[in-house]
Amino acid sequence: MTTFTNFRFDVDGDGIALATWDTPDRSMNVITPEVMEELAHLVDTVAVDEAIKGCVITSGKDAFSGGADLTMLQGLSAQYAKLAKEKGEEEAMSFFYEESRKLSLLYRRLETCGKPFAAAVHGVCLGGAFELALACHFRVLSDADATRVGLPEIKVGLFPGAGGTQRVARLMQTGDALQMLFKGEQIRSLMARNMGLAHAVAPRDQIVQAAKDWIKQGGSAVASWDQKGFKLPSNKVYSAAGMQIWPAANAIYRRETQDNYPAAYAILEAVYQGLQLPMDLALKVESRWFAKILRSKEAAAMIRTLFISMQELNKGARRPKDVPQTKLKKVGVVGAGFMGASVAYVTANAGFEVVLVDRDVEAAEKGKAHSHKLMSDQIMKGRAKTADRDELLARITASADYADLYDCDLVIEAVFEDPKVKAEVVQKVEAVIRLDCIFASNTSTLPISGLAKNSKNPVQFIGIHFFSPVEKMMLVEVIMGKETGDKALATALDYVRAIKKTPIVVNDSRGFFANRCVLAYILEGHLMFVEGVPPAMIENAGKQAGMPVGPLSLNDEVGVDLGLKILKATKAQLGDAAIVPEQEQLLARLVEQEGRQGRKNRKGFYDYPEAGPKRLWPGLTALQPKHLEAEFLDMQELKRRLLVTQALEAARTVEEGVITDPREADVGSILGFGFAPFTGGALSYIDFMGAKNFVALCKELQAKHGDRFAPPRILHEMAASGETFYGRAKDKKAA
Amino acid sequence: MPDAYIYDAVRTPRGRGKPDGSLHEVPAVDLAVTTLDAVRKRNDLDPMLVEDVVLGCVDPVGEAGGDIARAAALKAGFGKEVPGVQINRFCASGLDAVNLAAAQVMSGMKDLTIGGGVESMSRIGMGASGGAWPVDPGIAIANYFLPQGISADLIATKYGFSRDDVDAYAVESQKRAAKAWDDGRFKNSVVPVKDINGLTILAKDEHMRPGTDMQSLGQLKAAFVQMGEMGGFDAVAIAAHPDVEYVNHVHHAGNSSGIVDGASAVLLGSKEGGEKAGLKPRARIKGFASIGSDLALMLTGPIDVSELALRKAGMTKDDIDLFEINEAFSAVVLRYIQALDLDPAKVNVNGGAIAMGHPLGATGAMILGTVLDELERSGKQTALITLCVAAGMGTAAIIERV
Secondary structure (H helix, E strand, O other), X not given: OOOOOOEEEEEOOOOEEEEEEOOOOOOOOXXXXXXXXXXXXXXXXXXXXXXXXXXXXXXXXXXXXOXXXXXXXXXXXXXXXXXXXXXXXXXXXXXXXXXXXXXXXXXXXXXXXXXXXXXXXXXXXXXXXXXXXXXXXXXXXXXOOOOEEEOHHHHHOOOOOOOHHHHHHHHOOHHHHHHXXXXXXXXXXXXXXXHOOOOEXXXXXXXXXXXXXXXXXXXXXXXXXXXXXXXXXXXXXXXXXXXXHHHHHHHHHHHHHOOOOHHHHHHHHHHHHHOOOOHHHHHHHHHHHHHHHHOOHHHHHHHHHHHHHHHHHHOOOOOOOOXXXXXXXXXXXXXXXXXXXXXXXXXXXXXXXXXXXXXXXXXXXXXXHHHHHHHHHHHHOOOOOHHHHHHHHHOEXXXXXXXXXXXXXXXXXXXXXXXXXXXXXXXHHHXXXXXXXXXXXXXXXXXXXXXXXXXXXXXXXXXXXXXXXXXXXXXXXXXXXXXXXXXXXXXXXXXXXXXXXXXXXXXXXXXXXXXXHHHHHXXXXXXXXXXXXXXXXXXXXXXXXXXXXXXXXXXXXXXXXXXXXXXXXXXXXXXXXXXXXXXXXXXXXXXXXXXXXXXXXXXXXXXXXXXXXXEEOOOHHHHOOOOOOHHHOOHHHXXXXXXXXXXXXXXXXXXXXXXXXXXXXXXXXXXXXXXXHHHOOHHHXXXXXXXXXXHHHHHHHHHHHOHHHOOOHHHHHHHHHOOOHHHHHXXXXXX | OOOOEEEEXXXXXXXXXOOOOHHHHOOHHHHHHHHHHHHHHHOOOOHHHOOEEEEEOOOOOHHHOOOHHHHHHHHOOOOOOOOEEEEOEOEOHHHHHHHHHHHHHXXXXXXXXXXXXXXXXXXXXOOOOOOHHHHOHHHHOOOOOOXXXXXXXXXXXXXXXXXXHHHHHHHHHHHHHHHHHHOOOOOOOEOOEEOOOOOEEEOXXXXXXXXXXXXXXXXXXXXXXXXXHHOOHHHHHHHHOOOOOOOOOOOOHHHEOOOEEEEEEEEEEOHHHHHHOOOOOOEEEEEEEEEEOOOOOOOOHHHHHHHHHHHHOOOOHHHOOEEXXXXXXXXXXXXXXXXXXXXXXXXXXXXXXXXXXXXXXXXXXXXXXXXXXXXXXHOOOEXXXXXXXOOOEEEEEEEEEO
């Protein structure tokens, strides 16, 4: 009998083979070149051995498989670059195309080998692994809660290139198929069956039998799309039905991506072209697009930041190695306002005991009620049970007595942003906590080192900066004061990991990392406004550049009055030169004369009517000293200004030592303020453009729009040396 | 270069473009035959003198497919020697057919030609011929494909036309069309569609709603709201015109061109060609042009193309007595008047497609005939005819009475 390393292969008395995928020494099955080689051999074995009727593929692990090894794909790109240098573009491309479609051809070989294949899936089955299942003639999923199928490639700038686009588009209505491919969501078993992605759902211990039964009962080895008379679920592309689908699909693509995501575009192309062709040619077209997208800088950037770096940071890349795992049990939260209440919720949700303290019991209870509301929302959505809510609430103790914090391992303060108030809280807390308790401040504006001066124990004093809304925002900035020690850092990182958020470690500075970039973005919007750019155009430039909201809208969310307050505070502390007077005048006019504070009072740059969507305040144009004609404005430049100003600020944080690891700036910029994800983040934006080009662009913008675009020294150096942020970080590590 | 003269222009009445429309029973080719036959009989024309029949048709499939111009010429008994060609520039096809027929004369290669158009929207259906432009992602996305209604709403939004503005224009179109019919201003051009026994099937435009007022239009809901929001098209409109915050949807069936059936034909020729056939010229083609323009606005091509045609004819807008711009949507006409700074009293004086309907491929030649009649009736000299065109184009022609 044939033997494999990655599969167990057994043929039963009925002549049905069972291939159990179980790669040794790995917790998860992953598609690697070796797995592909063995699978090819396995398909050939089943095809030629007359004693074998058909084959069931299943997994020997708790999950089916997470899909292809992304580093394998990255390696392919490196080989391409090498070949292109040595043998020229065309030969390299030809190699790359053939290599990158190997998995697709392998699956097609499985699908057309003449013997029926069935997939018996339990646990996650994603990406290339689900494409394997889709190539099988029959799919049965376990009914376990852990079972999820899906094609999440789009989330890292890729798309399913091993037949996924073609098979999904032949299994369901075109509109549904496109939506599934665009979203890349993980789908539960019953939903998958309803969508037509699976044939059956069964208890985990019966899936293999169900798959075998299907083969025994004469399951066809010819996929429906390879049978004569096959009809596409949404009829032909060029049909009345197609006219209902494609124009809207093209428009929705632009609405959802602003045409910034080549992988999403490639999905449209592959499905549109593919549905007009027989399967083999359709797969070829898909492969052509896959080879193109795999070489795109968007894919490279997104894989690096959103997959590799994020995973590394989540696993504690920045955690001091020699500090033993902290044993957190009880967390204190001081200040039960909006932020504190939310921090209490996410902490209790992670299973910690929480003491929520405010100046009186009513205030503390009100903060606790926030958790009740959030859990009730979850229950309404079917994502939690009443018992879950009761248990979570039981973990939160609302109190007005600081003494209740005595046995906490970590205390996070989220009181009013006033140095005096904070100082008082530090002293009150330190009077009751154990000596080894870590004290964290959730400040967004006050330097940590300054606050730490109030502490008896600055080594154990650290910043843990949450973003609002805490329940949704995945980023946490961990801020190192001048004296903050390793234990405090390790504790903070262990805590952030426990609440399933992604940490970045930032050295102390006014605004830390994220808010500095955000303020630069908002400032640029304000200055465009003062220049006379139509307000809608400023907002659309932000959105088209890839930001989640325009700068004026963002300012409304943060609070126009808060913006003005920060400006005034900055001016008071750092002098007139530290702020832009036009911005101050604009905000003062809005807040002080027009009473427009932002979303909070339903009046900011926008009006927020009770019913209907927000609309730009018609009075805005009267606040603009001049008005520029939209037709004569360069939209490209507006978009660039909005991204460049943020990237410049990120570069400055590197120069100042606030950011020490480019991965953190990139991940932080995407998770923290939604910096155009297709760029890979604020520093990748510069790296992929090349420092030289970026500096040239900055100088051009500086000449036109002022010294805020002056590139800092670090960028000049990088432009001269040809370095990248990531290259520098690697060198530094090696040194 | 020889001059191209207009010797005659005819059209069918326009039937409601639905199964309950009077012309629904009439095949498209028979609509075209009606006009070709009229040209022949009214002018006592030897059809063998016609050297080409150019017909516009926007959805040339099924019975309208496979070169309907040749089929119509044959069925009209023009003889096997008379060739025909069908062309398509969407809504301007009928005028482009006239321009092409005129161009053949002006090139000196032909002496007598017919240009016109035909569309049976009730029988074939708008969009039946498909096409890559809205569907193929490689074309649609980069070029900001929008359904025309969204483009019209975008024009209204961008250039500040309110719902009241566009409705008021529609009311005026209905009024002018009703009066023109009442005064018999179309009687020279409209030829009834008859059955095989000579019984009249339709003699008058049946899409008109003469009693239309602001109140009745006010009750209609904007037609493209859902398409704009759910279909993603508002976002495309804004992406192309980022100075627009949101699209103000103002168009509906009452202020947009009607879907109708109909055909048209214009007899053109050189001086010699006319003399040989014993014809008296009514007007001369002074110039014509086609142009591509903004894709998302799509329907502002008439502005650019009118300026180009005027330049080519060595004229200015002040040299034009009457403007005839197809009423695809109210905002198209309002923006045209605004951009060229025209006197509204000179534009579409006898109403247009909002009242009477827009049989896509036929309209261009129809409105050329309408304005020629009006020049003669009012003793004026010059007119400019223009249509907005899908995929962001525009076509225009300038005529002058002789």
